Amino acid sequence: MSAAATHHDQAHDHADEHGHAHVPTYLETLRANRLGLWLFCISEVFLFVALIVVRFALWGNTRPELDQALGLATTSVLLISSYFMVRAEVAIAHGDRDKFLNSLLVTFVLGVLFLVGVVGFEWGLFGITFGDHELLKPTDGAFGAVFFGMTGIHALHVVSGLFLILMVYINGRRGGYSTERHWGVEACAIYWHYVDVVWVFFYPILYLIGTPVH
Amino acid sequence: MRQLRILFSLGIVWALIGQAAGAAAGLFLVRAIRAAANLPPSAEAELVIAAMFSVFGSLLFSGVLTDWLKWCVGIETPLRHGDPDGLPAWTRYFSVDYNHKVIGIQYGVTSIIVLLVGGILAIIFRLELSWPGEQFLTPESYNTIFSAHGIIMIASILLGVGAMVNYLVPMMIGASDMAFPRLNAFSYWIAIPSAILIMAGMVIGDGWETGWVGYPPLSTIDGSPLGTQLFILGFYFNGFSSIAGAINLLVTVMIMRAKGMSLWRMPIFVWAAIATSLIQFTATQTVGAAQLMVTTQRVLKLGFFDPTFSNGLGWPAGDPILYQHLFWFYSHPVVYVFVLPGLGIISELLPVYSRKPLFGYKWVALSSLGIALVGFLVWAHHMFTSGMADVLRIPFMLATLLVAIPTGVKFFSWVGTIWGGKVTFETPMLFVLGAISVFLIGGLTGPILGTIPTDLHLHDSYWVVGHFHATMFGGFVFPFFAAIYYWYPKITGHMYNERLGKIHFWLMTPGFWLMSLGQMQVGIWGMRRRIYDYDPALGIEFTHALITLSALIIGWSVLIMIYNLITSSRTERVAAINPWGSRSPEWQVPSPLPEFNYYRPFEVVGEPYDYGVPGSVYVRDVPAAGD
């Protein structure tokens, strides 16, 4: 960090009886926001890694029998949603508002579909089974605890991500973002990709690694 | 009428109302849902949801979320600053305010209040321990009180760290505030409902008996008191405060330093604050995960830590030791959160009172980072006796002993700084020297615990109690008090009473030595930790009485400080701008500082601690445009 990084823009300072206030420019605020968000992401890594460690400590080289088709489907849905999120962000950067809003909407719908897959079917809220194995219950020892714990924490993040998307969508419709100024969209996108990447780790760890125990 | 209007303008009043309202809403919601679904009432579920709602209610009603909620619907809000309109100036200290100095004071005052609560609890159970046998506490209430003492003191320390970091860092680096003032307020206002949850845990549902560590199975078995759950949730929500505050601090230091303030020219306390924040914003997540797991195990019967599960198919069961790993992965590093800021204060003040440069500035700065990093690799030294895998023992012992290196660097720097200096002994300096002496006791007893053969004997004995009280008093309490006395004229514009300050010191320091050495002695002679009684045949009655006596002395001495701080603010204003002859920027301008800290921005043109070096300058005003 050089001295230039803390350069004061005189035009944006004001001094009065309160002293000398440095009123940050949009770019300075953006920089602070970006740093803050990335630090938050790093912080959350410790949460997710802790959960992964718990998985390996308790399950070791085993795993419960889960529906492979469903797991693959939810994962694909989430990955595709990230593509539409990128599309939305690029669109707003190019000032294409319709494409931006539509892409956001698609992202939102795919996010909801992911939740329906994991929380609805995999958790058995609908009581529907696909394969011939029973649904996992939360009280099924370490299998239940870890599976519901990991998917639950992840689902909470997906829900908060959906909330952000909704907010950005509503503000976007009102014209709250411009080509140059759309930190809200950027933040929402970073968060969504982040949640997505976490699932990219969770999916193999829950569904693929280890030998299934019947 | 006016009084009432003022009362109901205070954020803290609304925070309390919001907490009560949230709790009630959560309670009825769960009851209604369970009744509608034909489920039997569950006190555990009601409590968890009520606690969560109560924290949200508190935040909502206090007004700390208002700006953000407006942003959500696209309304821009300017940052409110200055005294509140139409209300006395003091009210801003009781309401949501975004100025880092106000928030720093809020943290500090809350910290001292919480310290008093924890102190009263300590005095209560120390009185119980003055004699063998059961006096006036039942074993259960003894358990609740010592557990509450532990976690409440930790809350106090975290608040005190928040106070120092918030107040000092922006001022020292020449920023007009923190990078995210609203997040800063949030960090403080979520600590309040969390602390209230913990305290409520003492009275609601039979208290709790797990100590501050909350180990399963004691914290998760059926019939473990409901208070445990409140303690765990309070602990959990306090984590939000730590994480948000730490991120804020890191961004602030990264982008808001004054012109010319390169990393090696920052005041040394800022380095300590960085190291502290690095720990807080990462490690806190793992203990948060552990607390969530305990909560889900209690409420939803998820078996993370339950080794008894078996369904005959060979499915794996939970593991209580896992909790200990997750817990100590946070809770060992967090002991450095407690002490690094305090050690930073020691390094900050010593050169001022010794009139000499800080010895080995770069090494001291790096030692803070070193301690923070090595601190992540030693957690299992708390588990030598708990039945963890044997292979883990030796590596954790070696890593633990490594911590002595960066800690030693600090000690040598302190000695080197005092050596040959023109030392004067004002109250802040006395507390700094007291801190060094006490931290030395803590530091020398640590390696004995970190060495497996000795720890096997000393674990869970009063020796451990002596050890960590010495580290925390030396690393936090003494330096915190030094900081309070030192910056008191800056904060208030008044000088504290030096005589009372010295009396405080001369009561508290010998009192503490006595207490700490006494605890270690009874520990070696067979006194166990976390128990209300002991066998008179151990021959430790006299020392126990002495420990209680010294605890009382320490308690009284703290009251003297509080009296001093309150009465001194009514005296005449001090004329001297810079009573300590400090080179730090905040002392070059009149006290108290204005809302945005400085009337004119300054730039750094020299080394921070070149005391006694002729012609050296640290900061000077930036020439205004056109000058």
Ligand code: HEM
């Ligand atoms: C020289 C460095 C240090 C070493 C080698 C060290 C070592 C240890 C060890 C091995 C234990 C576990 C003892 C047992 O339960 O059998 C322990 C406990 C403890 N230490 Fe330290 N320590 C050091 C510094 C600190 C510092 C700076 C603090 C700061 C506040 C601290 C606070 C504590 C606390 C709170 C406990 C008790 C935890 C509990 O069981 O409730 N230690 N220490």
Ligand SMILES: [Cu+2]
């Ligand atoms: Cu430790």
